[in-house]
Amino acid sequence: MSELLKNIDARTKLAGTNKLEILLFFLGVDQRTGRRETFGINVFKVREVMRTPVITAAPDMPSSVEGMVSLRGALVPVIDLAKYSGISPETPREIMIVTEYNGHTQGFLVEGVDTILRLDWSKMRVPPEMLTSQTGGLVTAVTELDDNRLVMMMDVEKVLSETSSIDNEIMFRGVVSVDRPDSTVFYCDDSSVARKQIERTLSAMGVRGISAVNGRQMWEEMEKVATYAQSIGKPASSIISLILTDIEMPEMDGYILTKKIKSDPRFNGIPVIMHSSLSGMSNQKLGVSVGVDEYVPKFEPLRLSETLARRLGVDTAPVSLA
Numbered sequence: 001m002s003e004l005l006k007n008i009d010a011r012t013k014l015a016g017t018n019k020l021e022i023l024l025f026f027l028g029v030d031q032r033t034g035r036r037e038t039f040g041i042n043v044f045k046v047r048e049v050m051r052t053p054v055i056t057a058a059p060d061m062p063s064s065v066e067g068m069v070s071l072r073g074a075l076v077p078v079i080d081l082a083k084y085s086g087i088s089p090e091t092p093r094e095i096m097i098v099t100e101y102n103g104h105t106q107g108f109l110v111e112g113v114d115t116i117l118r119l120d121w122s123k124m125r126v127p128p129e130m131l132t133s134q135t136g137g138l139v140t141a142v143t144e145l146d147d148n149r150l151v152m153m154m155d156v157e158k159v160l161s162e163t164s165s166i167d168n169e170i171m172f173r174g175v176v177s178v179d180r181p182d183s184t185v186f187y188c189d190d191s192s193v194a195r196k197q198i199e200r201t202l203s204a205m206g207v208r209g210i211s212a213v214n215g216r217q218m219w220e221e222m223e224k225v226a227t228y229a230q231s232i233g234k235p236a237s238s239i240i241s242l243i244l245t246d247i248e249m250p251e252m253d254g255y256i257l258t259k260k261i262k263s264d265p266r267f268n269g270i271p272v273i274m275h276s277s278l279s280g281m282s283n284q285k286l287g288v289s290v291g292v293d294e295y296v297p298k299f300e301p302l303r304l305s306e307t308l309a310r311r312l313g314v315d316t317a318p319v320s321l322a
Contacts, residue, residue, distance in 0.1 A: 028111040235266075
C-alpha cells in the first residue's frame with residue numbers, strides 16, 4: 001500500500017494552485033442504508049497505508065478507539081472510523097491509514113482504500129446544512145466523481161478532538177487577554193472543531209471575531225467590507241484587524257485566499273495569519289511565498305493568542321481560564 005504515497009514531496013507543488021489530492025477509502029456497507037459510501041482524506045495528512053497490525057487494547061478508552069500499535073518505536077492510537085461514524089459494518093477493517101498532522105500521529109481503521117485522485121478545491125462543495133447538522137460537522141466537503149459517486153471528506157480534526165484530549169480545558173489556560181472589542185479578526189476554517197477553538201480563544205482575549213467556512217465565503221465577506229469602507233471614506237483595515245485562515249478548505253483554499261488579499265490594494269495593511277494542522281516546513285514556506293505574514297499551528301490556543309495580540313499591537317497580560 002505504501003506505493004500509493006510515493007513522491008509526496010512533489011505533491012507540495014499543488015499548494016497555491018487550489019488543487020489537492022485525496023485518498024479514497026471505504027468503511028464498509030452501512031447497515032442503515034445497505035450502501036458502501038466513498039470517503040476521502042487529503043494526502044498531505046497521510047503518512048502511510050498498511051495492513052492492520054496487531055492492536056493492543058487499552059482500558060477506559062472511547063468505544064471507537066481500538067487501542068494502540070507500535071510503529072517504529074512510537075506508540076500510535078488506533079481509531080475505528082466505521083464505529084466512530086456510526087456505520088458499524090460487519091466486514092473487517094483490514095487496512096490502517098496512518099495520518100500525521102499538527103504533531104499528532106494516529107491510525108484510522110478502514111475496510112479498504114481505492115485510489116488517489118487529483119481534484120480542484122473549487123469542485124469540493126460545502127455539504128448541505130441538514131447533512132452537517134446530522135453528522136455534527138464530520139463531513140466538511142463533498143465532491144462528485146465522473147462515475148457519479150459522491151465522495152465525502154471527513155474532518156479528521158474532529159475525530160482527533162473527540163477521541164483524545166485535544167480540546168482539554170488546560171489548553172486554554174494562560175490565553176492572553178487584550179480586551180480589544182474594537183478589534184475584529186476575520187477567520188475561516190471548514191472544521192467546526194477548529195472554528196469553535198478559534199471562537200473560544202478570541203472570546204477569552206476580548207476580541208471580536210467573524211467566521212467563514214471556507215476561503216470563498218471569507219472573500220465574499222471581505223469584499224462587502226471593502227465596499228462599505230469605501231462608501232464611508234475609510235480603509236478596509238479600519239474594520240478588519242487581521243485575517244486568520246486555514247489552508248485546506250472547499251471551493252477556495254487558504255493559499256488562493258491569501259494571494260487574492262495580498263494582491264488587492266483595498267486590503268493593504270491587513271496581516272494574514274495561516275492557521276493550519278499542515279505544520280510541515282514546506283507548507284509554511286509556501287504560505288510565505290503567497291504573502292502570509294505568519295504561521296501558527298492549530299490547537300495551540302496560548303500560542304495563537306500571543307501571536308494575535310502581537311499582530312494587533314497591544315500590550316499583553318496572561319490570564320487563567322481555570
